[in-house]
Amino acid sequence: EVQLVESGGTLVQPGGSLRLSCAASEFTFSSYSMTWVRQAPGKGLESVSFINSRSNTIYYADSVKGRFTVSRDNSKNSLFLQMNSLRAEDTGVYYCARAFSGALHGIYYPDYWGQGTLVTVSS
């Protein structure tokens, strides 16, 4: 069974930095695009970032562009999210998800999700 385990979430002060990690197992990590999705307390889902299998196609939501950096290490089956200049509105559960492509080439959907890691930005 596909496993995705996020880590790194914690309480951080506004303006601070945090690095989230996602450890993947039970699938060929290097063959899949990956994505980070977050959910503020009591709110809906927001796509944060997307990275393809070779790290040459990357997407950021406007709300995090210039502050967050997504990366991956295919040799270690790991996905990362470096978060800088954190704001209170970045608070939420951050999910790592595998993105697979259906019948429509180049269109990706998150199919397997981790349990999430909580990031709290507060003084």
Place this chain on the structure above:
Amino acid sequence: AIQLTQSPSSLSASVGDRVAITCRASQGISSTVAWYQQKPGKPPRLLIYDASTLERGVPSRFSGSASGRDFTLIISSLQPEDFATYYCQHFNDFPLVFSFGPGTKVDFK
């Protein structure tokens, strides 16, 4: 950027009811829509992708359809485990856009 809206934002239903949730895109997006189910404290679960393809393991009472800018998730006979929040999601490869609808909460009548 393409915006997704969902209607209704919430609905109350009973076991056995037929439930329909609509997702409308701000512009044409072909069939690049997925549907997710989320229960409190849990990650989302993929139900439907490419607008109408049922994900493996998802019960056949769930179905999806598309008509123009409107995408619909149908639950043919609501079961107790179906009370949850449902989200639509769109991915566009150029320009790269990845967005979710605001969600529809389905609860007990």
